[in-house]
Amino acid sequence: MSQQHIPARSTRSEAAVATVAPRRDWWREAVIYQVYPRSFADSNGDGMGDLEGIRSRLPYLRDLGVDAVWLSPFYASPQADAGYDVSDYRAVDPMFGTLLDADALIRDAHELGLRVIVDIVPNHSSDQHEWFRRAVAEGPGSPLRERYHFRPGRGKNGELPPNDWESIFGGPAWTRITEPDGTPGEWYLHLFAPEQPDFNWEHPAVGDEFRSILRFWLDMGVDGFRIDVAHGLVKAEGLPDLGTRDQVKLLGNDVMPFFDQDGVHEIYRQWRRILDEYPGERIFVAEAWTPTVERTANYVRPDELHQAFNFQYLSTYWDAGELREVIDRTLRAMRPVGAPATWVLSNHDVTRHATRFANPPGAGTQIRTAGDRETGLRRARAATLLMLALPGSAYIYQGEELGLPDVVDLPDEVRQDPAYFRGDGQDGYRDGCRVPIPWTREGSSYGFGDGGSWLPQPEGWGELSVEAQQGVPGSTLEMYRTALSVRRAHPDLGAGDSVEWLRAPEGVLAFRRGDFVCVANTTGESVTVPAHGRILLASGEVTEADGETKVPGDTTVWWTTG
Numbered sequence: 419m420s421q422q423h424i425p426a427r428s429t430r431s432e433a434a435v436a437t438v439a440p441r442r443d444w445w446r447e448a449v450i451y452q453v454y455p456r457s458f459a460d461s462n463g464d465g466m467g468d469l470e471g472i473r474s475r476l477p478y479l480r481d482l483g484v485d486a487v488w489l490s491p492f493y494a495s496p497q498a499d500a501g502y503d504v505s506d507y508r509a510v511d512p513m514f515g516t517l518l519d520a521d522a523l524i525r526d527a528h529e530l531g532l533r534v535i536v537d538i539v540p541n542h543s544s545d546q547h548e549w550f551r552r553a554v555a556e557g558p559g560s561p562l563r564e565r566y567h568f569r570p571g572r573g574k575n576g577e578l579p580p581n582d583w584e585s586i587f588g589g590p591a592w593t594r595i596t597e598p599d600g601t602p603g604e605w606y607l608h609l610f611a612p613e614q615p616d617f618n619w620e621h622p623a624v625g626d627e628f629r630s631i632l633r634f635w636l637d638m639g640v641d642g643f644r645i646d647v648a649h650g651l652v653k654a655e656g657l658p659d660l661g662t663r664d665q666v667k668l669l670g671n672d673v674m675p676f677f678d679q680d681g682v683h684e685i686y687r688q689w690r691r692i693l694d695e696y697p698g699e700r701i702f703v704a705e706a707w708t709p710t711v712e713r714t715a716n717y718v719r720p721d722e723l724h725q726a727f728n729f730q731y732l733s734t735y736w737d738a739g740e741l742r743e744v745i746d747r748t749l750r751a752m753r754p755v756g757a758p759a760t761w762v763l764s765n766h767d768v769t770r771h772a773t774r775f776a777n778p779p780g781a782g783t784q785i786r787t788a789g790d791r792e793t794g795l796r797r798a799r800a801a802t803l804l805m806l807a808l809p810g811s812a813y814i815y816q817g818e819e820l821g822l823p824d825v826v827d828l829p830d831e832v833r834q835d836p837a838y839f840r841g842d843g844q845d846g847y848r849d850g851c852r853v854p855i856p857w858t859r860e861g862s863s864y865g866f867g868d869g870g871s872w873l874p875q876p877e878g879w880g881e882l883s884v885e886a887q888q889g890v891p892g893s894t895l896e897m898y899r900t901a902l903s904v905r906r907a908h909p910d911l912g913a914g915d916s917v918e919w920l921r922a923p924e925g926v927l928a929f930r931r932g933d934f935v936c937v938a939n940t941t942g943e944s945v946t947v948p949a950h951g952r953i954l955l956a957s958g959e960v961t962e963a964d965g966e967t968k969v970p971g972d973t974t975v976w977w978t979t980g
């Protein structure tokens with residue numbers, strides 16, 4: 419399998435030196451910033467973000483006050499699914515740079531006190547991965563076909579897919595190949611796009627290969643992995659029919675024969691043992707969609723992964739009752755396994771929360787209407803302060819610190835999301851949250867790079883830029899900075915595994931954590947609540963008089979009673 423040259427100095431023993439000085443359990447309350455490499459910063463003016471661009475902006479992330487950076491995939495890939503189709507897990511795609519650039523990025527991040535988490539994509543490879551290409555080229559009976567799910571078709575001439583599973587991106591989850599002799603041949607399974615064949619994790623070579631890939635990146639000095647489709651690796655024995663042709667949702671909670679099978683846990687126990695051999699408290703975070711937070715907790719048992727994304731939280735609307743329920747349920751589910759809760763509002767697969775909350779409840783996580791932008795931003799800011807006040811670890815998606823909305827009106831001809839091109843796909847509008855972020859007020863791509871951007875940025879993007887917001891009191895960027903510095907300075911924020919709810923008016927959440935109090939008003943109307951000491955931060959303008967605080971609609975306030 420092709421490999422790029424690895425810098426000789428990236429040896430395993432040196433990785434220990436390169437890793438940030440261990441702070442025990444740093445990850446339990448870490449704030450982790452997701453960088454989407456295509457859209458963060460472009461160093462060479464080709465319109466596509468790259469590793470060198472990210473490296474040049476690391477001081478910005480240090481100043482923002484995050485603990486770690488999670489990089490979405492930058493590996494060799496034909497980009498059928500924006501890099502989640504990997505053709506070589508040990509190489510950097512030339513459009514993002516080289517392994518030397520990855521090495522420099524990891525080293526610089528560590529020098530700045532930032533940890534680096536990379537994505538690993540073990541459910542499927544690219545159809546251009548050497549194993550898959552050979553599996554097809556070698557014809558029926560090739561041993562490499564056993565590393566994927568190849569099956570004969572049903573029907574008289576094998577013309578029907580082997581079972582009734584639908585791809586998450588739309589259409590059947592099976593594609594029929596043409597054999598080397600030109601005849602219609604076997605079918606292969608792909609839960610996502612046809613260019614993303616699923617690995618067969620029953621085959622020992624697959625596990626061996628991924629353990630080796632983990633070591634490769636651990637030797638490079640990374641501090642952890644975000645596991646893509648962590649719940650999908652093991653399929654139910656015999657690949658049984660679903661019995662329905664309902665479209666499966668990427669962000670769904672349904673019980674499926676290809677998701678959340680108990681067998682996945684043995685894989686993660688083995689992975690954990692590898693990680694623990696390395697110094698510096700490195701971590702795994704699972705992208706695991708399960709029917710309940712209780713099932714999610716299984717992924718973070720003490721001998722498995724460290725964290726799992728809390729998608730139930732991400733899918734909850736700006737509503738006090740629903741939020742309280744999901745917060746309580748999450749904390750309750752994580753307590754028995756001793757894992758920290760995690761909180762997330764946005765990522766590269768869902769409509770940004772400033773736009774979700776600008777739309778009415780029930781609109782879901784794939785929204786194509788701008789809604790009321792002002793309300794959306796006010797709620798997004800308030801939601802962020804609520805999230806950052808909860809015990810556990812929080813994830814921030816690039817650009818949310820600028821209050822960016824989703825770009826809902828991208829012309830169809832620029833769209834790249836593979837689901838958009840697959841008929842009944844439900845997740846075809848993810849490009850809207852992937853538009854390159856604005857750094858400066860002016861310039862061809864608002865400081866993203868010197869040569870335009872791979873998705874068009876909307877007019878007025880510059881007014882939301884880092885340049886336009888930094889140093890401006892009350893800007894969303896300064897609110898995030900202050901929140902993160904308060905969080906660092908205040909021992910009760912982030913730590914622990916519970917909140918003490920306080921009495922509050924309808925539609926308002928109020929809780930105490932040590933000498934810290936948070937009140938989130940999810941209604942559109944002002945409420946008056948008792949003052950709880952000194953105000954540390956608020957997402958909107960609050961007024962205080964006679965021991966009471968007037969909290970405007972859609973606003974969150976932090977106090978310290980100490």
Ligand code: NOJ
Nearest residue numbers: 499502610646647766767
């Ligand atoms: C989840 C990733 O976040 C998403 O972007 C990708 O399309 C699918 N997994 C398939 O890898």
